[in-house]
Amino acid sequence: MQYRTVPKNGDALSALGFGAMRLPTRFGRIDEARAVRQLRSAIDSGVNYLDTAYPYHNGESEKVLGKALRDGYRERVKIADKLPHWQIKSREDMDRILDLQLRRLQTDRIDYYLLHSLDAKSWKKLAGLDVFGFLEAARDAGKIGNLGFSFHGDRKTFREIVDAYDWTFCQIQYNFLDEENQAGREGLEYAASKDIAVIVMEPLRGGMLAAGLPKDVQEVYDASGSARSPAEWALRWIWDHPEVTVVLSGMNDEAHIAENIRTCEDALPGCLSDAERAVVDAAAASYKSRIRVNCTGCAYCMPCPFGVNIPQCFHFYNQYHMGGSRMLTRGFYIAQVIGFDDHPANASLCRSCGKCVRACPQGIAIPDELQKVSRDLDGFSTKLMKPLVKMLMTRRQKE
Template structure:
């Protein structure tokens, strides 16, 4: 197992994410506790020492099952992370209640790592509202009391949201957890997000390294290009090798849902094999090819000055591209939930004024209609 230095700790470069644990009868709330125990035991045996749970994973059962699976191991042998569930605004007044319950569910006296969960457009105002909710002050109290060893945050939000959070709370944050993979390096502006975190000397934890399984297999021509460069490497391993090539990355979390996935990923992390310049270019070219169907908006903003509804068309098109490529998901709906109704895709009146000035000749009105239909469907 590769280890990375974080302050005075040695963390396994591969961490076990507990969002996609093995389940029974396809029911996400019914975790297969026996299979999970087997995976945790094997991970511990192979040197994995970082385990990442959250309040909402598996309908609230992830922390329970992980707490039970880890308790048979010495507390000094693993680092446990969980998060305050601010993705649901109803939780904002409940930080003390939830934190105490999380300790109980996980059967521990302290968390090694604790995060503001999913800082995004929808919740940034509430997270930063200390007068009303006091989330940061409470978490800093727990850190002072030794019940939180290291404080950080995860984010699926856009660059500007992360920037705003860091400007407000950066001095208190020790690490940043981002959705990061070779497709999102440019697609979700992850390169710029990593640079932002680096400007605060903040190490990166990675989530969605294979984009929910989307990078586990590629078009045949793409796989052949990779095989020509590294015949022994699996397609999934390429996604991890990309992350091993980024010096800012400390821990990569993988939500492994069966024992075979775990064995394969641990084998990959038995040694570091970062990409050379040619390999990196080939992989990023493959990512570009996967995104060839996205709308080519350059955010020139000619369109916005001609929209009678005042829509932020470039931002909406960016979300449309994300939603279309992912085939749904929560990122676009989450970001749109922060907008008033008259600024959402449904507010487009189809006048096509924007299209007359679009240098890329994007059929914006059709994209807005399709986006609205996708969101409703």
């Protein structure tokens, strides 16, 4: 395992962090036994930075992580967890939520504690509620260790937050499609210049850069002459940056975990040649020509009051326009989003209430985009195809 040093405290953190946002599921809930095996196996392979948050898996992520860290595993890792600003109305709320997180995690200390998903509005809100007083009191009491924040706003606000406090670390969205989005490369370099460790989230953009690639993107990688997978290309591109301390991967498949660990071992700063960087640049250009909605699948927009599964709608909408079989994409949309019961989650259910817009870290005009999804995926062709998909699904279940 490769380790990188946190400038302000000297901690050697695994360059690959385990993100517990997308743990394996079964029948709609975390597959606890499998998740525990995966987490412990990753720790046994040298991963020592585990990231969770209050809302992940509706609060179950923290609980499962706590169970996985029994039997001596807790002492081998650093836990990162986050204060959800949208749940905070008073200083008392901060203390209450932190105490609940400690109970869920079955620990008396969270090593790396973040203000979750800050932007200009949430930053102003928390600052007005004396969040620094809370953080310092909790640190003095030994409940939390290093202080940081995760970010989904504009670069001006990012600089303002960086300059407002002596942070140990921060967490930003960064991948080869997001060099100019949110904090971007400018924010990455600015934080590093202040000796703030940078944790990278969404390195594969919710899996979009790893699987189901458009034909022309795959051709770019094939032409390189390298046997690397798309995920490896994307991860190596980030680890190539010396300013990056940890790359979080929301891992839930054993083969993917093993591949990421292997990749991390020699993906040191400066590991890519100029020719290899050109390959990634070409892949990025191909993606950018096709993407309709820049959604990472973070699900901060959920739940929708009207039942729309917004991330899934955008996932299949992007897939529909990114190459491959449109008929197959429509079939999956029917099976996984519309469904065959009394709880559909398709785009046409949107009533433009605006709740999702206020919650979206990407600043997406979600209701407007859902209208486009509905136009392409909720129309007459879908209605005709639904009985066929239901028949095929029924047959598969019987087999």
